[in-house]
Amino acid sequence: xxxxxxxxxxxxxxxxxxxxxxxxxxxxxxxxxxxxxxxxxxxxxxxxxxxxxxxxxxxxxxxxxxxxxxxxxxxxxxxxxxxxxxxxxxxxxxxxxxxxxxxxxxxxxxxxxxxxxxxxxxxxxxxxxxxxxxxxxxxxxxxxxxxxxxxxxxxxxxxxxxxxxxxxxxxxxxxxxxxxxxxxxxxxxxxxxxxxxxxxxxxxxxxxxxxxxxxxxxxxxxxxxxxxxxxxxxxxxxxxxxxxxxxxxxxxxxxxxxxxxxxxxxxxxxxxxxxxxxxxxxxxxxxxxxxxxxxxxxxxxxxxxxxxxxxxxxxxxxxxxxxxxxxxxxxxxxxxxxxxxxxxxxxxxxxxxxxxxxxxxxxxxxxxxxxxxxxxxxxxxxxxxxxxxxxxxxxxxxxxxxxxxxxxxxxxxxxxxxxxxxxxxxxxxx
Numbered sequence: 001x002x003x004x005x006x007x008x009x010x011x012x013x014x015x016x017x018x019x020x021x022x023x024x025x026x027x028x029x030x031x032x033x034x035x036x037x038x039x040x041x042x043x044x045x046x047x048x049x050x051x052x053x054x055x056x057x058x059x060x061x062x063x064x065x066x067x068x069x070x071x072x073x074x075x076x077x078x079x080x081x082x083x084x085x086x087x088x089x090x091x092x093x094x095x096x097x098x099x100x101x102x103x104x105x106x107x108x109x110x111x112x113x114x115x116x117x118x119x120x121x122x123x124x125x126x127x128x129x130x131x132x133x134x135x136x137x138x139x140x141x142x143x144x145x146x147x148x149x150x151x152x153x154x155x156x157x158x159x160x161x162x163x164x165x166x167x168x169x170x171x172x173x174x175x176x177x178x179x180x181x182x183x184x185x186x187x188x189x190x191x192x193x194x195x196x197x198x199x200x201x202x203x204x205x206x207x208x209x210x211x212x213x214x215x216x217x218x219x220x221x222x223x224x225x226x227x228x229x230x231x232x233x234x235x236x237x238x239x240x241x242x243x244x245x246x247x248x249x250x251x252x253x254x255x256x257x258x259x260x261x262x263x264x265x266x267x268x269x270x271x272x273x274x275x276x277x278x279x280x281x282x283x284x285x286x287x288x289x290x291x292x293x294x295x296x297x298x299x300x301x302x303x304x305x306x307x308x309x310x311x312x313x314x315x316x317x318x319x320x321x322x323x324x325x326x327x328x329x330x331x332x333x334x335x336x337x338x339x340x341x342x343x344x345x346x347x348x349x350x351x352x353x354x355x356x357x358x359x360x361x362x363x364x365x366x367x368x369x370x371x372x373x374x375x376x377x378x379x380x381x382x383x384x385x386x387x388x389x390x391x392x393x394x395x396x397x398x399x400x401x402x403x404x405x406x407x408x409x410x411x412x413x414x415x416x417x418x419x420x421x422x423x424x425x426x427x428x429x430x
Contacts, residue, residue: 034072075260114255336412
């Protein structure tokens with residue numbers, strides 16, 4: 001038995017507001033095996049500004065592309081699909097939990113990550129530019145609380161306001177993370193608003209803004225942030241780097257996650273490819289500025305080790321294409337994670353000879369993969385080590401992180417095992 005669903009894939013051409021039907025995506029169930037099919041629109045291929053959805057998995061040519069990986073969804077389409085928070089909102093809105101990847105694509109909003117959008121029709125729909133305004137944050141926070149607590153979002157809201165929120169709220173699909181979030185707009189930019197959760201161990205909004213500021217001190221490219229107090233709770237706003245405001249709308253650069261770049265999935269069997277050196281290999285092939293991006297990626301790897309950020313999985317790295325060419329996106333979703341182990345902490349992605357061990361020697365062991373000599377890599381580590389050790393507390397406090405929260409976070413920064421001999425540590429743990 002074979003069943004089939006189809007969605008048309010639309011793309012905004014680089015540096016324009018022009019949207020074309022790039023092709024169609026079909027999801028077939030072939031005797032229980034989900035199979036994805038993508039075919040480019042012949043007229044789109046002929047367009048002088050046409051670009052591929054993703055140059056390696058879906059190069060721009062007349063062909064029938066098929067995949068059975070990732071339950072039949074191509075990586076670049078999966079990147080435009082909602083994250084776990086967005087999926088939860090869609091399921092709640094539709095009252096269903098049996099949705100396919102096609103369903104999630106078709107019911108996700110126009111503010112999804114990157115340049116793609118989806119629909120049932122062969123022609124792209126009219127552009128929708130309605131976004132939640134920053135002033136709607138209190139109501140959006142109340143809505144997020146209701147969803148997280150599994151109660152009706154209209155409880156405690158007037159009928160008029162509940163109707164407005166139901167119309168406005170969109171399940172954001174920005175890359176990385178599963179926290180409640182939403183796209184909001186001010187007079188200058190589009191932002192991702194990340195909302196607090198009731199069981200947060202510290203003020204995540206202020207800690208994330210501070211961590212991104214600390215990363216900037218270490219020479220890492222990060223988006224702008226701001227923190228607002230809404231009903232006595234902190235909400236962090238992170239400027240969307242995949243949206244460029246222009247007269248009449250937003251340019252929408254293409255964007256793909258490192259998960260797609262590495263040809264990996266989220267399952268345990270895919271984690272052998274969760275690797276910084278492998279990602280460096282892909283940057284050499286894909287980036288139009290490989291030398292700069294390789295050093296930038298190395299800094300991020302070192303920074304994650306210095307702050308014990310164990311949430312550095314491949315969805316939290318991405319490439320972006322502001323024009324026709326690809327480059328490493330700004331860093332995002334950086335958060336210190338205090339842990340009990342003082343000797344050995346692991347990142348989510350492999351680092352070097354000692355696998356995922358967040359350790360100086362391990363960081364140095366594969367420096368050549370980043371086009372860095374061991375001496376140059378050591379100089380980067382030493383400088384960043386000094387900045388993080390000396391500045392983390394002051395940066396946190398300057399961003400409104402309380403002294404109590406700083407005490408909770410202190411164990412994340414430059415933990416003792418970072419400087420230990422890895423062979424000695426691993427032998428003692430064997």
